Amino acid sequence: xxxxxxxxxxxxxxxxxxxxxxxxxxxxxxxxxxxxxxxxxxxxxxxxxxxxxxxxxxxxxxxxxxxxxxxxxxxxxxxxxxxxxxxxxxxxxxxxxxxxxxxxxxxxxxxxxxxxxxxxxxxxxxxxxxxxxxxxxxxxxxxxxxxxxxxxxxxxxxxxxxxxxxxxxxxxxxxxxxxxxxxxxxxxxxxxxxxxxxxxxxxxxxxxxxxxxxxxxxxxxxxxxxxxxxxxxxxxxxxxxxxxxxxxxxxxxxxxxxxxxxxxxxxxxxxxxxxxxxxxxxxxxxxxxxxxxxxxxxxxxxxxxxxxxxxxxxxxxxxxxxxxxxxxxxxxxxxxxxxxxxxxxxxxxxxxxxxxxxxxxxxxxxxxx
Numbered sequence: 001x002x003x004x005x006x007x008x009x010x011x012x013x014x015x016x017x018x019x020x021x022x023x024x025x026x027x028x029x030x031x032x033x034x035x036x037x038x039x040x041x042x043x044x045x046x047x048x049x050x051x052x053x054x055x056x057x058x059x060x061x062x063x064x065x066x067x068x069x070x071x072x073x074x075x076x077x078x079x080x081x082x083x084x085x086x087x088x089x090x091x092x093x094x095x096x097x098x099x100x101x102x103x104x105x106x107x108x109x110x111x112x113x114x115x116x117x118x119x120x121x122x123x124x125x126x127x128x129x130x131x132x133x134x135x136x137x138x139x140x141x142x143x144x145x146x147x148x149x150x151x152x153x154x155x156x157x158x159x160x161x162x163x164x165x166x167x168x169x170x171x172x173x174x175x176x177x178x179x180x181x182x183x184x185x186x187x188x189x190x191x192x193x194x195x196x197x198x199x200x201x202x203x204x205x206x207x208x209x210x211x212x213x214x215x216x217x218x219x220x221x222x223x224x225x226x227x228x229x230x231x232x233x234x235x236x237x238x239x240x241x242x243x244x245x246x247x248x249x250x251x252x253x254x255x256x257x258x259x260x261x262x263x264x265x266x267x268x269x270x271x272x273x274x275x276x277x278x279x280x281x282x283x284x285x286x287x288x289x290x291x292x293x294x295x296x297x298x299x300x301x302x303x304x305x306x307x308x309x310x311x312x313x314x315x316x317x318x319x320x321x322x323x324x325x326x327x328x329x330x331x332x333x334x335x336x337x338x339x340x341x342x343x344x345x346x347x348x349x350x351x352x353x354x355x356x357x358x359x360x361x362x363x364x365x366x367x368x369x
Contacts (some may be wrong), residue, residue, distance in 0.1 A: 026318040027166040034123035035165045038272075041116045045272050045281050048113065053104045053208045055141040055280055060098045062090070071098070073205060077138060085201050085211060097206055110278050117274035125274075126158045126171050133275035135186050135233060140280050143209035148194045150268050150283040152236070152290075153187035154179070157315045160287055163271045164322060170314050182311050183231075189285075190237045191265045238262045260346070263339055264293040288328075288335040291319035295368075296339065298356045299349030313360060316353075320364040329367055336368045 030038070058075030061084070069090035077083045088094055121127050128136070132155060145151070151159065154171075161168045170179050204211040238261040267286040272279050285293070294316035298309065323332040340347050358365035 026169050026314070026321050027161065028169065028172075030124055030162075030165050030167055034120065034125050037116070037120045037123050038125050038162050038165075041113070041120055041274065041279055042272050044113060044116055045279050048109055049281050051104065051109070051208075053101055055137065055143075055146075056101070056205070056208050056210065057137070057141060058210075060087070060101070073201070075141075075210065076134075087205065088202050094202065097202070101205075113274075113278045113280075114276065117279045118276055120162075120274065121276070124167055125162050126167055126176070127275045128155060128158065128273055129180050130275050130277065131231070132180070132183075132186060133273065133277065135231075136188075136273060136282070137278070137280055139186075139188060139233075140282070141210050143204075144188060144190075145280075145282050146209070148191050148283065149235075150189045150191070150265055150285055151187070151273070152189050152264065152285060153185060154183045154311060154315070155186065155273065156282075156284050156290065157319075159271045159273050159282065159284055160290070160319075163269070163284065164287070166322065168318055170311075170318070179311065182308065184308070185232050185234045187234045187236060189261055189265055190235055192238055192262075236261060238265070260293060260296055260339075260349075263296075263342070264289055286335075287319055288323060288332040291316050291323070291332060292335045292339050292350070294319070295353035295357060296346070296349045297353065299352030299354075313357060316357060317361040317364045320361075320367050324364075324367050333368065 058073055061072045061074050063070050063072060071087040071090055071094050072084045073087050074082065074084045087097075117127065127133070136151070136155065139145075139149075150156075158168065158171050161171070201211045264285050267289065268283045269286060271282055271284040273282055274280075294312050297312055298316065320332060323329055336350070340350050354365050354368060
């Protein structure tokens with residue numbers, strides 16, 4: 001009896017996974033009231049940005065040691081843990097700092113921002129989960145965004161939606177809990193020209209920032225956030241400079257290199273992230289470059305976790321759809337052509353990412369060229 005030979009099975013391409021084909025619109029326009037409320041929140045945040053202690057959260061504490069008074073600053077760090085940093089012996093300079101901080105009415109500003117943020121949420125704007133927001137807020141208190149760092153990943157995607165006057169279907173009220181469960185990283189990109197000097201504690205506090213060395217001695221490239229299993233803090237830098245940034249010697253253990261980051265960091269814009277407890281300003285990537293970078297990332301992620309790959313694909317397709325419907329396809333196509341012209345590796349990954357996109361979102365993939 002002759003056995004019938006099985007035909008060889010075709011190898012499944014990484015992007016041909018069981019994501020469902022999506023044909024519905026991936027975003028909806030925010031109502032005029034929601035857009036107006038967000039604009040008011042943005043203006044409030046910009047005004048607060050001019051204040052000296054706009055992101056500093058904590059309290060000064062005195063300790064008596066052998067008859068002398070020493071000053072410490074207590075705060076909660078990005079991992080949720082309590083910290084106490086030594087400011088210095090009690091002096092006229094330290095007392096001036098404490099007086100200025102107490103007179104800055106930080107709590108009143110926080111309350112006002114919180115009320116406006118809650119109004120935005122009630123009207124349909126998209127907020128961040130509270131724990132994610134607190135982590136990013138603490139990173140802001142170290143001066144990262146003031147110094148040029150850029151928020152990326154799902155958090156930037158949500159912030160861009162509010163800025164563009166839309167609500168992403170993936171992160172609207174009905175779907176947000178499911179999508180946020182798939183988000184494992186809080187990602188901040190550090191440009192090569194980031195100006196973040198490692199000052200002594202007193203000088204840092206006088207400028208309204210926490211001392212960066214307090215972050216560098218405790219954070220890692222993928223430091224787990226306390227109380228949020230699987231949520232990690234990532235600080236990323238262009239691969240060519242991640243290991244030799246002279247002005248960030250203290251942060252070197254916390255930096256992780258990332259391919260093609262320099263393309264994403266060009267032409268950044270300003271936006272706002274918020275939750276029930278407040279709001280603050282961040283730098284965001286250009287929407288067109290963000291979409292193209294996501295597609296390049298899809299070309300790299302043949303072995304990526306399925307949920308993360310699906311989320312990146314959804315974000316890329318949604319941004320392409322927005323550009324198409326707003327008559328801004330030329331801006332997107334220019335970014336695509338620029339990325340494809342940067343070398344053979346760029347073209348290979350860009351085309352692989354577009355192939356993945358084409359399988360699930362053919363209309364959006366076709367819009368790239």
